[in-house]
Amino acid sequence: MNKTELIDHIAQQADISKAAAGRALDAVIGGVKGTLKKGGSVTLVGFGTFAVGKRTARTGRNPRTGAAIKIKAAKVPKFRPGKALKDALN
Template sequence: MNKSELVEHIANQADISKAAATRALDAITGAVRTTLKKGGTVSLVGFGSFSVTKRPARTGRNPRTGAAIKIKSAKVPKFRPGKALKDALN
């Protein structure tokens, strides 16, 4: 499912226009992005939690030359599914 299909599904389920569904989806993703940027977590009970973890610096290899390269540390988003979501899939 891509963004346009998700917007269409939201619009049908909530009985709102596609424009309103797009604004709602953009507001949600923006709120998650802003919270994670500040180092916080977003918990949606029954769905899951979004958080930020730090990936340490490491040494990698250039696949073309085989030379060792340094990969910087980075903050990466993490999603942990909730119990209700796990149960719905099994």
Template sequence: MNKAELVEHIASSADLSKAAAARALEATIQAISTTLKKGGTVSLVGFGSFSVAKRAARTGRNPRTGAAIKIKAAKIPKFRPGKALKDAIK
């Protein structure tokens, strides 16, 4: 399912126009992104939680040359599914 299909599904399920569903989806994504950027977490009970994980700096290898390269430390988004989501896909 891509974003357009998700907007269409939201519109039909919530009895909204596609434009309103698209705005709602964009607002949700923006709210999650903003919260994670500030270092917070977003918990949706039954669905899961979004958080930020820190990845330490490390040494890697260039696959073409085999030379060692330094990989910088980074913050990455992380999603942990909730029990209801896990049970729904069994």
């Protein structure tokens, strides 16, 4: 499912226009991004938790040349599914 299909699904299930569903989805995504950017986490009970993880700096290898390269430390988004989501899949 891509973003357009998700917007169509939201519009149909909530009985709202596609434009309103698109704005709602963009607002949710923006809220999650903003909170993660500040270092917080977003918990949606029954669905899961979005959080920020830290990846330390490390040495890697260029697969083409085999030369060692330095990979910078980075913050990465992580998602931990909730129990209800896990149960729905099994």
